[in-house]
Amino acid sequence: MAKRHKAKNSGFVKDPVKLLKAGAGFVLEDAPTDTAPGFIGKKRDGRLLLADRAESLGVLQEQLFAQGQYSGVNSVLLILQAMDTAGKGGIVSHVVGSVDPQGVQLKAFKTPTAAEKRHDFLWRIEKEAPRAGMIGVFDRSHYEDVLIHRVHHWATPAELDRRYKAINDFEARLTDSGTHIIKIMLNINPEIQKERLAARLQNPTKYWKYRESDLAERAFWPQYMEAYQVAIERTSSTAAPWFVVPAGKKWYARLAVQEILLETLTGLGLTWPKGDFNLAEERRKVAEA
């Protein structure tokens, strides 16, 4: 965890970035869904800390953007995957939403269109890769092609095998060209999902979020968990790691993702560009303008 954050006595007593990274031997079944790893404090503490750190995140994002306006090649790509109701939308609105929208490229991947299906699965993904200076956010992603496709046998084992490799090559190429990839799986359990679906049906401002198909996919929970386990095993890398974030406490999931973003951006050693002009000369010209 970066020093600047530790100094604030944040409530994190262990670095969530280390705790949540899916390393060698990772077992999804054993991963927490409803705790707050590394954090000491209640919901209110978490919310205050999230608001407090939003400012640091905003500065880092603006530096990333500013660098991108000059010769900076860095970008960040945050990939969000989860079962329904896990809170992807809340990550986007509460974490990503705290920074300047001018520096964000958000893409929600839906069921591919007929035209998209006539291309390789990565064709539509490549087009949405973030430009230098930007934070790209994928709400669902190319991982659907090894998750829902595996669960419903829409792809053969050989094709799935090809896809894991293709994903690794694709992500390695993005990484090599300056994109820092963060892959997040928001982890909940069936009981949490049931509560949240029921809650949606009790709140008229949430009815619109409910789809009858939600229950249909829920029936495949164990198959989805198996598909996530395999995807995480086959596509975790040092350059593009997976983080499995318990999302039963939404405030914790948001704080953890914010922390992962903060550490990634801090690690880039960003500074403000000096501009490509003679400062004294331009000051003089403006004074005389």
Add this chain to the structure above:
Amino acid sequence: MAKRHKAKNSGFVKDPVKLLKAGAGFVLEDAPTDTAPGFIGKKRDGRLLLADRAESLGVLQEQLFAQGQYSGVNSVLLILQAMDTAGKGGIVSHVVGSVDPQGVQLKAFKTPTAAEKRHDFLWRIEKEAPRAGMIGVFDRSHYEDVLIHRVHHWATPAELDRRYKAINDFEARLTDSGTHIIKIMLNINPEIQKERLAARLQNPTKYWKYRESDLAERAFWPQYMEAYQVAIERTSSTAAPWFVVPAGKKWYARLAVQEILLETLTGLGLTWPKGDFNLAEERRKVAEA
């Protein structure tokens, strides 16, 4: 002004939406650049009100988005035009940035690429029109084709004439298909711009925003004002009005644009979708899931 806002004793004693709309006989030269029309209060009051109303804006935006997920056809398109340093970026980060990024389609139009130049000027614009349910934001727009192009004589008078008409037809078509267009000109004067350029050159976190070309365009100020005057005259309509917002006080400009967005969204009579399912039936199915 919508009743709900009046009730909060907002500081607006006259409706800025009416005060700032460029109506018949509008004269840009007489439009204020550094006052706060209709508002009683200081910077601090304005900032508090902006934060207070962000919540209402967020609810309306979410309703718009929710409707778009069903059969709603409404969208909003906020077009921002201004001289450099007027504060377009601040409108995006502080007003648009207060709502969920999932409901925003932001496009910053730069100098057209070689490929774009081989199409009609509206070709690249059409592609960025907001989808149903979305708030589209254009940071610069098709108006550059009748502003900088007029100032530098990159288009003949006949071609400019064609463009004004084409813009009106284009915007009428978007309007007819459900897009509510709001056109904003952030109005400053050369003294304000000079102060802001000088300030950028005194602040190392702002150097990156300064470009030598800023001064070059500044030299054409009167020609730009003439181009804005003509553009506003020729393209103001009831369905797609121009608002000329004094932007010398950034807090006021943000508040005024927020108010215009609030009134536009309030005028749509948005409600939460009921969903396309049998509520009692789905509640039962979830309980048994």
